Amino acid sequence: MSSILQSIRDRQHAMHRQEQTLAQFLLDHPHEAVHLSITELAGRSGTSTATVSRFCRNLLFKGYSDFRMKLAAELVLPPPGKPSYQDIVAGNSLPSIVEAIEKNHLRSISDTTRQLDLQELQRAVDALQSARRIDLYGVATSGVVALDFHQKLVRIGRMAQHYSDSHMQITSASSLTPEDVAFAFSYSGETVETYDALLCAKERGAVTISLTKFGANRISSAADIRLFASTLEEGMRRGDMASRIAQLHVVDILFTALVSAGFEDYVPQLEHSFQQVRKFRNEKGR
Numbered sequence: 001m002s003s004i005l006q007s008i009r010d011r012q013h014a015m016h017r018q019e020q021t022l023a024q025f026l027l028d029h030p031h032e033a034v035h036l037s038i039t040e041l042a043g044r045s046g047t048s049t050a051t052v053s054r055f056c057r058n059l060l061f062k063g064y065s066d067f068r069m070k071l072a073a074e075l076v077l078p079p080p081g082k083p084s085y086q087d088i089v090a091g092n093s094l095p096s097i098v099e100a101i102e103k104n105h106l107r108s109i110s111d112t113t114r115q116l117d118l119q120e121l122q123r124a125v126d127a128l129q130s131a132r133r134i135d136l137y138g139v140a141t142s143g144v145v146a147l148d149f150h151q152k153l154v155r156i157g158r159m160a161q162h163y164s165d166s167h168m169q170i171t172s173a174s175s176l177t178p179e180d181v182a183f184a185f186s187y188s189g190e191t192v193e194t195y196d197a198l199l200c201a202k203e204r205g206a207v208t209i210s211l212t213k214f215g216a217n218r219i220s221s222a223a224d225i226r227l228f229a230s231t232l233e234e235g236m237r238r239g240d241m242a243s244r245i246a247q248l249h250v251v252d253i254l255f256t257a258l259v260s261a262g263f264e265d266y267v268p269q270l271e272h273s274f275q276q277v278r279k280f281r282n283e284k285g286r
Helices: 003-014 017-028 038-045 049-058 064-074 094-115 118-130 140-155 166-173 192-203 218-222 241-261 263-285
Strands: 134-137 160-163 181-185 207-213 225-229
Touching (some): 017 038, 094 241, 118 181, 118 225, 118 241, 134 166, 134 192, 140 263, 181 192, 207 218, 241 263
Parallel strands (some): 181 207, 207 225
16 A cells, blocks of 8 residues: 555544545545546545545645656556565564565665655755754654764754753753754654654754654644655564664765765764764774
8 A cells, every 4th residue: 555545544534524535535536536627536436525625735735736646656556566564573584584684684775765846845954954953853663773873963063953862852852943953753643752852842942853654644734844754664563673774875865965966064063074984993802
């Protein structure tokens, strides 16, 4: 199932009655829906154009045209034999595990790339590029992703900080200004500590960016700039593997875009930091 359809299925129970009816039609007839105008979709689903528009906005699309275009792109048939997500299975052989993890990660990266909004991505790069200071919020597995981005930003000389403690996240957010950026990482998009830190940063006027799984959630709804990762990993998410890879994929894209945009400043800084670490660590090792 595509990320958009999975997001609809996940949220269907919380929708209003008319939106639930529309959601069910889309889940049952996705290939038909992408060929319908907003008026035709409303008629076929027994709803209204107002319901369709509200439904799309609630899922954080710019409108029905944006929703239809992105759903159509996701419904393009994958290559024959392309696997779905494979969960941990008791007693699996080691070769099967190696193959399954490789396929999960490749699929997660592919799905994430396909649903990236390049305009939002560029807005995130521009905001990070011009930020005086960058706060990174995330806990548990998403905290590991935030920490990865933190060490990348430090290597190019950017003023960035990441705290795993929720009290320190709020403390740091409370000192931000409109010249700063707060970046929230949360696969579910519902992590309370991360949400609170982002709200605090938003109250201070900082530009807010989120990276969550695809679809509407509290954190993405609160952010100024919304980035999404694949929703391939479902259910219990044993080990948070594919979700972590998807988020790291977006981080690597952002970092590469940042360095590319500021190549003359950042590449010498990268080289300098590399040489300094090698110099001092090699000296200590002797």
